[in-house]
Amino acid sequence: MGINVYVDGSGGPSGGFGYFVKETGESFYEKKPEITNNQAEYMAIIAALKNLDYEEIIIFSDSKNTISQLNHEFAINNEKLRELAREAWSLIGKFSKITLLWVPRKENLAGKMLGS
Numbered sequence: 001m002g003i004n005v006y007v008d009g010s011g012g013p014s015g016g017f018g019y020f021v022k023e024t025g026e027s028f029y030e031k032k033p034e035i036t037n038n039q040a041e042y043m044a045i046i047a048a049l050k051n052l053d054y055e056e057i058i059i060f061s062d063s064k065n066t067i068s069q070l071n072h073e074f075a076i077n078n079e080k081l082r083e084l085a086r087e088a089w090s091l092i093g094k095f096s097k098i099t100l101l102w103v104p105r106k107e108n109l110a111g112k113m114l115g116s
């Protein structure tokens with residue numbers, strides 16, 4: 001069974017990240033102060049990949065940068081983000097079918113759930 005997972009993250013003093021599974025209502029949120037917005041987006045995707053055990057998964061993020069980097073369309077020039085991308089790529093390998101898609105912020109169900 002495939003699932004649709006919406007991820008979101010925000011940086012700064014009240015930073016955090018999380019995800020929301022559309023089909024099950026399952027959600028996750030972790031506060032993580034003092035991270036950047038980009039780091040938070042990666043951490044949200046990594047958390048979803050670590051915690052969810054489905055054959056097929058579609059991940060939606062409103063971070064065009066993160067999605068494009070993980071889909072090998074944009075270069076990653078920041079070492080911290082490169083480390084997070086390597087972790088995400090190693091987790092992506094365990095899914096038989098995975099798709100990473102960009103959605104506009106207003107369509108990101110995780111953003112609504114996480115109040116960002």
